[in-house]
Amino acid sequence: MSLWSNIKGIFTGGQEKEKTVTPALRPLSPRKKRKTGHFLLMFLLVFIALVMVSETTLAIINFFFWDSQSVGSFVVPIAVMPVIAIALTGIIIWINNENNKLANKFADAFERLSHGEFGYQLDVPQKGQFKSLFENFNKMSKELKSIQTLKDEFIHDFSHEFKTPIASINGFANLLLEGGLTEEEQRQYLKIIADESSRLSHLSERTLMLNRLENQQFVGEVKPYRLDLQIKECVILLERDWSAKNLSISAELPAITFEGNSSLMQQVWLNLLSNAIKFTPKGGEINLTFARFDGFFEVRVADTGIGMSKEVASHVFEKYYQGDSSHSTRGNGLGLAIVKRIVTLSGGDVFVESRENVGSTFVVRLPG
Secondary structure, three states: OHHHHHHHHHHHHOOOOOOOOOOOHHHHHHHHHHHHHHHHHHHHHHHHHHHHHHHHHHHHHHOOOHHHHHHHHHHOOOHHHHHHHHHHHHHHHHHHHHHHHHHHHHHHHHHHHHHHOOOOOOOOOOOOHHHHHHHHHEEEEEEHHHHHHHHHHHHHHHHHHHHHHHHHHHHHHHHHHHOOOOHHHHHHHHHHHHHHHHHHHHHHHHHHHHHHOOOOOOOOOOOOEEHHHHHHHHHHHOOHHHHOOOOOOEEEEEOOOOEEEEHHHHHHHHHHHHHHHOOOOOOOEEEEEEEEEEEEEEEEEOOOOOOHHHHHHHOOOOOOOOHHHHHHOOOOHHHHHHHOOOOOOOOEEEEEEOOOOEEEEEEEEEOO
């Protein structure tokens, strides 16, 4: 093959009919052509910029120094400029390639998230513009993983909580349909069905309420009102329950003005009082007290009930957690979770102090 054919092959992309091509003159691939073109364009821009900077520098020096010898000592020789331009071009391209790699990693990470790979973490660079971007992505990914975990747990726990009462209703309903039962047995089975139906209704209502509370960041309408009167009203509303167990209730509550959402706070006191009544044996006591501190105040709901262990107390505000699995005292594990969420939204805190077979004291701290 002639030299002219080789040269022609370079410009025509090597599409000559001849099959033999000299390796040294093999046409560049499209990718290499693009890279070469980018390098030459960048080199040209950098070289022009250097020339302009040099000319500007020369003009400034000429303005302040009229000695041509002094000017010559400051001006970069024109022969050195291509070398400097090549070096600067290489540095710029390297920085650009590193940024492209990080950008590709970031895009790939988002692609993983879009396919449900929650919790995926990026290696955060030590410095640079991508550092904070990668850190925020990792935080977002962890939050999404946490939300997914909560969702899975909610579905599992909710389905489990529904399964038990539905099975009871179905079982006792079938026994009633079979017949052959005494009147006393029929009443007993019907009562169980009614109780389990009520439990399902309460579970649905409290689940919806807790779900709504977990998805809001503010308590809604806030206004000052008498908190002590509200607590006393809640005691009256539950009179039938604590009277049936012959419980003694005392309330040492001075006039308390609190700025909050009264309807939500009512749920706090009803849940805490119902909890105390349920776990306090007949003839026991429930005591409500108030204390004020610098910047906040406390309302304490104490009972002489069965109490709880440290292990139970550490989980008692979690959704669906039930420290006592006996049928007679078991709830749906949502009441105290609702209390915790409402108090938190109100800017306060709630915790429990308890001893087994002695009693429990739930402490609600609110700003005021």
